Amino acid sequence: MALIEIENLSVTYHVGGRSIRAVEDVSLSVAARESYGLVGESGSGKSTILRAICGLAPVSGGRIRIAGAPVKTPRGKAFSRHVQMVFQDPYGSLHPRHTIDRTLAEPLAIHGIGDTDARVVRALDDVGLPPAFRFRYPHQLSGGQRQRVAIARALMLEPEILLLDEPTSALDASVQAETLNLLNRLRAEHGLTFLMVSHDLAVIDHMCDRVLVMQHGRAVEELSRAALAGAQMTTDYARTLFEASADRMLEV
Amino acid sequence: MGQITSWLRDPNPASRLQARIGQYYLGWLRLSRNPLAMIGLTIVLSLLVMAAFAPLFATHDPIAQDLGQRLLPPGTPGHWLGTDDFGRDLWTRIVYGARITLYIVALVALTAPLFGLIVGTVAGYFGGWLDQVLMRITDIFLAFPKLILALALVAVLGPGVENAVLAIALTSWPPYARVARAETLTVRNADYIAAVRLQGAGALRIIWGYVMPMCLPSVIIRVTLDMAGVILTAAGLGFLGLGVQPPLPEWGLMISSGRKFLFEQWWVATIPGLAIFIVSLGFNLLGDGLRDVLDPRSSGK
Numbered sequence: 001m002a003l004i005e006i007e008n009l010s011v012t013y014h015v016g017g018r019s020i021r022a023v024e025d026v027s028l029s030v031a032a033r034e035s036y037g038l039v040g041e042s043g044s045g046k047s048t049i050l051r052a053i054c055g056l057a058p059v060s061g062g063r064i065r066i067a068g069a070p071v072k073t074p075r076g077k078a079f080s081r082h083v084q085m086v087f088q089d090p091y092g093s094l095h096p097r098h099t100i101d102r103t104l105a106e107p108l109a110i111h112g113i114g115d116t117d118a119r120v121v122r123a124l125d126d127v128g129l130p131p132a133f134r135f136r137y138p139h140q141l142s143g144g145q146r147q148r149v150a151i152a153r154a155l156m157l158e159p160e161i162l163l164l165d166e167p168t169s170a171l172d173a174s175v176q177a178e179t180l181n182l183l184n185r186l187r188a189e190h191g192l193t194f195l196m197v198s199h200d201l202a203v204i205d206h207m208c209d210r211v212l213v214m215q216h217g218r219a220v221e222e223l224s225r226a227a228l229a230g231a232q233m234t235t236d237y238a239r240t241l242f243e244a245s246a247d248r249m250l251e252v
Numbered sequence: 253m254g255q256i257t258s259w260l261r262d263p264n265p266a267s268r269l270q271a272r273i274g275q276y277y278l279g280w281l282r283l284s285r286n287p288l289a290m291i292g293l294t295i296v297l298s299l300l301v302m303a304a305f306a307p308l309f310a311t312h313d314p315i316a317q318d319l320g321q322r323l324l325p326p327g328t329p330g331h332w333l334g335t336d337d338f339g340r341d342l343w344t345r346i347v348y349g350a351r352i353t354l355y356i357v358a359l360v361a362l363t364a365p366l367f368g369l370i371v372g373t374v375a376g377y378f379g380g381w382l383d384q385v386l387m388r389i390t391d392i393f394l395a396f397p398k399l400i401l402a403l404a405l406v407a408v409l410g411p412g413v414e415n416a417v418l419a420i421a422l423t424s425w426p427p428y429a430r431v432a433r434a435e436t437l438t439v440r441n442a443d444y445i446a447a448v449r450l451q452g453a454g455a456l457r458i459i460w461g462y463v464m465p466m467c468l469p470s471v472i473i474r475v476t477l478d479m480a481g482v483i484l485t486a487a488g489l490g491f492l493g494l495g496v497q498p499p500l501p502e503w504g505l506m507i508s509s510g511r512k513f514l515f516e517q518w519w520v521a522t523i524p525g526l527a528i529f530i531v532s533l534g535f536n537l538l539g540d541g542l543r544d545v546l547d548p549r550s551s552g553k
Contacts, residue, residue, distance in 0.1 A: 054450050077452035085450055093443035097465045099271050106461075107451040132264035135271035140263060150447075157451065 002029035009062035035194040037208035045217035084154035085163040090146035094138040144175035164196040289541020295534025303350040312341035314348040345501035368428025376436025416495040435467040469546035476539030480532030
């Protein structure tokens with residue numbers, strides 16, 4: 001049974017009197033411990049799917065099931081223990097006036113989990129940050145270090161599913177590779193399921209078992225890693241996207 | 253000394269407390285580089301000291317009358333700022349008046365911003381009809397001129413220090429609500445709010461722990477800059493006889509009593525006027541300095 005099932009999902013934003021369909025009729029399913037990619041240019045609705053799963057975007061049609069059960073609205077605390085998200089911008093996803101310690105301890109406080117000190121120290125260690133960083137503020141960290149903190153925060157509740165919204169697109173190339181390797185290691189160690197958004201096929205190729213190509217809010221084509229590597233795409237759009245990043249895919 | 257400084261500046265603080273104190277220390281360093289802010293801080297601190305140790309600074313009794321010594325000019329031996337029409341020493345009355353001024357300022361500064369902050373963050377965070385209702389109520393309060401509304405309230409409640417404070421607080425919260433709401437609207441869609449909401453945090457936790465700390469700097473700056481206005485409104489109410497009642501040495505009331513002989517004995521009204529001027533200036537300078545320190549857009553540098 002698939003861990004994440006999305007059937008005919010549509011998301012419609014109402015701005016002023018107009019309505020904008022950000023996602024139209026997209027279906028996908030992700031098996032447990034699989035890493036699934038969503039790729040497309042900006043505005044193709046890939047991030048909106050992640051936000052819809054978290055209840056941060058207005059779902060206008062379709063069904064979302066996590067581990068076979070339909071998600072509740074509002075999502076509730078039980079959902080938080082299954083699904084967590086890492087945001088794109090490491091500069092905007094950490095509260096500027098909270099220490100790293102507070103950021104990491106907060107999910108534990110919300111869910112009434114004790115043993116805070118040990119868990120925070122272990123989480124820092126898990127993402128490769130020295131324990132000395134514990135009481136720093138976000139502005140005392142680099143972008144890559146901040147993103148590590150955001151990943152540690154997402155793992156505090158020990159979720160099975162991690163939604164990754166372009167987790168490395170705001171980082172420079174070397175830090176990007178480090179962060180992707182960290183994510184791969186954590187996935188293996190914690191048995192995580194990834195649903196990852198990127199505009200970069202090279203990143204997706206490095207990370208994902210399967211990938212869904214999206215354009216204008218619709219699903220274009222689903223590809224396995226083998227199909228991606230062999231350039232066996234059937235649609236023109238997927239092919240142009242592939243050709244745009246093919247040279248860099250060889251490097252990774 | 254060097255040990256304390258290095259403890260404060262430690263980039264890897266060992267505890268929550270050290271991290272917080274370190275941040276305050278950096279803020280203090282920024283504030284102390286601004287000479288005008290330091291002048292403001294000095295004025296405000298001297299006012300605090302003067303009020304706390306009023307009996308030590310005063311040379312006479314602030315209420316006891318001595319009609320033989322009335323209306324002496326500044327510079328008279330024993331009364332270096334002169335005396336008023338009941339022969340009371342002006343310096344003593346200014347010193348004791350600092351207590352009343354600070355009492356009013358402190359009460360207003362505690363109640364009005366807190367109330368405005370709650371209204372503004374709740375309205376901004378929830379949005380929708382709650383926002384509409386709360387902001388229209390705010391608009392109603394903003395539609396009246398401040399002093400007129402305070403006058404009306406005091407006229408209903410009756411004159412006195414507590415009622416003056418209540419009237420001033422009730423007329424000064426709407427701007428804080430506006431500021432807090434504006435700030436809330438900019439942070440409510442931030443990723444860190446989405447992240448904590450995804451962790452299952454309730455509205456109360458988000459507003460208290462995440463939204464309010466972001467609104468606090470703008471509100472604190474606004475409060476410091478408004479303190480001058482609060483002192484002036486309190487003095488205005490005192491001047492009109494609706495605030496503090498005689499024989500208490502409130503500065504506005506002192507100006508009011510000096511008005512009758514402004515041309516012959518100018519000092520009776522001028523000296524409390526100067527006191528109000530200096531203290532207002534102090535709060536304004538401090539507020540300007542705090543803006544540079546607390547502005548979230550400039551922090552972290």
